[in-house]
Amino acid sequence: MxxxxxxxxxxxxxxxxxxxxxxxxxxxxxxxxxxxxxxxxxxxxxxxxxxxxxxxxxxxxxxxxxxxxxxxxxxxxxxxxxxxxxxxxVRGAKEEAYFTVGKQKTTVPILALGGSVATPPRGIEAGVIEVTSFPQLRAIDPAQVKGKIVFFNRPMDPTKINTFEAYGGAVDQRANGVNEAAKLGAVGVIVRSMTNVRDDNPHTGGLRYATGVPLIPGAAISTNGADRLSEALRQNPALTFFFKQNCETLxxxxxxxxxxxxxxxxxxxxxxxxxxxxxxxxxxxxxxxxxxxxxxxxxxxxxxxxxxxxxxxxxxxxxxxxxxxxxxxxxxxxxxxxxxxxxxxxxxxxxxxxxxxxxxxxxxxxxxxxxxxxxxxxxxxxxxxxxxxxxxxxxxxxxxxxxxxxxxxxxxxxxxxxxxxxxxxxxxxxxxxxxxxxxxxxxxxxxxxxxx
Structure with missing residues (x-):
């Protein structure tokens, strides 16, 4: 002392x-x-x-x-x-999301990412491609991504003592995931929330659309929702995901x-x-x-x-x-x-x-x-x-x-x-x-x- x-x-x-x-x-x-x-x-x-x-x-x-x-x-x-x-x-009406396995629907919490475009009025329902990085996504045959929803599921690194460092290691998915997915023909993006807490509170945040890339909607899914979706995909790779959001830029x-x-x-x-x-x-x-x-x-x-x-x-x-x-x-x-x-x-x-x-x-x-x-x-x-x-x-x-x-x-x-x-x-x-x-x-x- x-x-x-x-x-x-x-x-x-x-x-x-x-x-x-x-x-x-x-x-x-x-x-x-x-x-x-x-x-x-x-x-x-x-x-x-x-x-x-x-x-x-x-x-x-x-x-x-x-x-x-x-x-x-x-x-x-x-x-x-x-x-x-x-x-x-503006966000518009509350978002909706669920995934379907057979006749069973499982609702999950989502929030549209700030700056995102809306889905079509009736929403989007499509198969899901789960990845944890951009290189992993780019290695997939574009034919397999086209018409699908890309699910970015890389968590923040829980071993980082400084949580801002952990955030920096994961937030590229939220900011640029829509661009990487759109280049391969995806119709939408779902991103794991930027937090180490397991809960049902999705975290919004901004995305940035690149010039010359198709605009597709992006949303954040809660960590609990991401875990449920990932486990369901492991057991049923052919499941479909539905989401609807009503945002617009004025x-x-x-x-x-x-x-x-x-x-x-x-x-x-x-x-x-x-x-x-x-x-x-x-x-x-x-x-x-x-x-x-x-x-x-x-x-x-x-x-x-x-x-x-x-x-x-x-x-x-x-x-x-x-x-x-x-x-x-x-x-x-x-x-x-x-x-x-x-x-x-x-x-x-x-x-x-x-x-x-x-x-x-x-x-x-x-x-x-x-x-x-x-x-x-x-x-x-x-x-x-x-x-x-x-x-x-x-x-x-x-x-x-x-x-x-x-x-x-x-x-x-x-x-x-x-x-x-x-x-x-x-x-x-x-x-x-x-x-x-x-x-x-x-x-x-x-x-x-x-x-x-």
Whole structure:
């Protein structure tokens, strides 16, 4: 166990008086967030009163109006909207799916993948080809795939300690499975949900149609449903699968990035961003994905203001539009920054859920990462020990092109994909204390970035 003496020695590069002042300030931030925080009640309103808020929807606009009003009420120095044209995809009537063996029908839960086309009005019923990878599919005679439904059944790797790594190893099926199947003449795609939990909650998420490839419908099936279908196929390869979905893509709609800022006192032209994405999939309240990131970002600014901390640099909370099915908010924000010749020195994104804080991933040069090293002893008492090279975040990613150092807030990852893109991503799934610890953690890093 490190002694206080050891801690002080490791902080010596900051200087004794500086490290003491920083330690006191960071402690005040945690006290304020845990004792008088507003993030949890903001999240309650966003999830319960606004609810699902897919880009282009009426609820999406309701969320924009609410966030702007909250930041104005908090008295931030400036609150403004940045217009963004976003995709407008609608799910339509509830999906139906079952597989048939002889005269026996077994119903399974599915959700259309975001951006998918609909099935014909009467649905699709066809034989099934089960595969676990694109190479396996490509090795099959196209004549055997033509007219069939391709079932991608590769699970997330349960041996990966970081569940985001496991997700990355499986999500290509969801994103591009329709294209690989359509090239071989398939009429539809069913994809195993992106989770290690065995349950009946299908996980939606976006797909991307390739240019010049026929558009076929794609849906996610729950893990329990996938296991039942796979076992039935093993025993009855000639079974048929039926699914029906009624989604459509409408013309692009107007939406907004919602931006609040505290003006810097010494270097106002240097900007630090904290952010999350305001949109969510249409089937859930979007609590962990990404209501938590939005309210944590707003809380960072509130903590500075409540504690009377005047930042040297301008700090912005950016609630991005359209992360789920287009990333247009993040791109538009980076374009605005470039057009206005704004200098963004750092950006922090929270889009991994509102769980117990573990650290921050850093996207930057080795020299930039080394500048963070002296801060680690200040952050370690709060459980922030996983700090180093890693991922920043999708929405702040475009800022990297202008040299901005990116920080991805890293909460514990073990439960995130239990809820991701499902109907169970609700307010009740978020711990108030974990949420508040995350907000304070982001505020502490923001404070150090601003100060040094």
């Amino acid at each position: 490190k002694t206080f003496f050891t801690l002080c020695l490791s902080l010596s590069t900051l200087g004794a008086s500086a490290q003491n002042a920083d330690s006191v300030t960071i402690r005040m931030m945690y006290n304020e967030a845990l004792g008088k925080g507003k993030a949890y009640e903001w999240l309650r309103y966003l999830t319960k009163q606004v609810g699902p808020r897919l880009s282009g929807s009426a609820n999406g606009q309701k969320a924009v109006d609410w966030a702007k009003q909250v930041m104005e009420k908090e008295g931030f120095d400036r609150v403004f909207l940045q217009e963004v044209m976003v995709p407008h995809w 013309p692009d709609a107007k939406s907004y990035n919602v931006i609040g800022e505290l003006r810097g006192t010494e270097k106002p032209d240097e900007i630090i961003v904290v952010g999350g994405h305001l949109d969510s999939w249409d089937v859930a309240e979007g609590a962990h994905d990404d209501g938590t990131g939005c309210v944590q970002s707003m809380e960072v600014l509130r903590l500075f203001k409540a504690l009377g901390i005047k930042p040297n640099r301008t700090i912005r909370a950016v609630l991005f539009a359209n992360e789920e099915n287009g990333l247009r908010g993040g791109v538009a924000y980076a374009d605005m920054a470039k057009t206005k010749n704004e200098k963004h020195i750092a950006a922090i994104e929270s889009d991994a859920g509102g769980f117990t804080p573990r650290g921050f991933g850093i996207v930057g040069t080795s020299a930039q990462r080394e500048k963070v090293t002296p801060w680690k002893p200040l952050l370690a008492p709060y459980g922030l020990t996983d700090i180093g090279a890693g991922s920043g975040g999708a929405d702040i990613g475009p800022l990297a092109q202008s040299g901005t150092v990116l920080f991805g807030f890293k909460p514990d990852s073990q439960r995130y994909f239990d809820y991701h893109h499902t109907t169970v991503d609700r307010f009740e799934a978020v711990s108030q204390r974990e949420l508040e610890l995350g907000a304070a953690s982001m505020a502490a890093l923001t404070y150090l970035l601003d100060r040094y």
